Amino acid sequence: MSHAGNKMEWCLKKAEKEIKEKGKHRGLVIAEPDMEEAKRHLKKAEHNLLAISYFSDGGFSDWSMSAAFYCIYHCFLAIAAKFGYDSKNQECTIALIKYLKQEGKIEFDEKFIAALGLFNETGRHETSIIEDREEYTYGTSISVGNKKDIEKSIALCKECLNDTKAVVLK
Numbered sequence: 001m002s003h004a005g006n007k008m009e010w011c012l013k014k015a016e017k018e019i020k021e022k023g024k025h026r027g028l029v030i031a032e033p034d035m036e037e038a039k040r041h042l043k044k045a046e047h048n049l050l051a052i053s054y055f056s057d058g059g060f061s062d063w064s065m066s067a068a069f070y071c072i073y074h075c076f077l078a079i080a081a082k083f084g085y086d087s088k089n090q091e092c093t094i095a096l097i098k099y100l101k102q103e104g105k106i107e108f109d110e111k112f113i114a115a116l117g118l119f120n121e122t123g124r125h126e127t128s129i130i131e132d133r134e135e136y137t138y139g140t141s142i143s144v145g146n147k148k149d150i151e152k153s154i155a156l157c158k159e160c161l162n163d164t165k166a167v168v169l170k
Contacts, residue, residue, distance in 0.1 A: 004098035011092035028092040033084040038168050041078035045071045045164070049157050056150050061143045068153035072116055075164035079106060082168045090116070106167050112160045 001009070008028065015027030048071035055063040076093045080086070083100060087093040094116055100106045101113070 002099070002102055004095045004102055007091070007095035008099050011087075011089060011095060014092075015088075024088075026088050028089065028096060029086045031084050031086045034081045035168075038078040038081035041074045041081060042161070042165060042168060045074035045078065045157075045161050048074060049154070049161060052150065052154050052157065056147075059143070061150060064150050064153065068157055069116065071157040072112060072160050075112070075160050076116070078164055078168050079108075108163060108167060109159075111156070112163070115156060115160075 011028035012030070013027075015025035015029045018025040018027060019029070048067045051067035052064045052071070055061060055067060073090065073093065076097050077087065079100065080093060080096055083096075083105065085096055087096060094113060097106075097108065097113055101108050101110075
């Protein structure tokens, strides 16, 4: 089984155990496909896309990186909902997207998956949104020094959102 498949299996078992013990989960569960939920995640992704510029223009560009991360993350959650999964864990959500891609159930550019991970198969990725989000969320910088970084994030998010719509709405 692939790494993503193994991770998915772990996430499903984690959620099952947590539901039995606590009544809720922080993993991945199989659910009914839910197009309305998928559409709500797309709307949230669009909202976060707008927030990137809003924060930047308002002098809070450090928050632009969190908005970029969550734009892509909500795209992933939209795909999860379409395919009948409920994820409450970022690693599990990323593993699910990798798995669906590996299984040929979705056509999705690897750069979007890599953007939410610190490393891909070849090492650090130049579009690691998660790394930027962590730097600006947990670090002390209050602005993104390079406006081009924000523009690159916006472009990546727009592309991810368009590709996600092609997957979810087809």
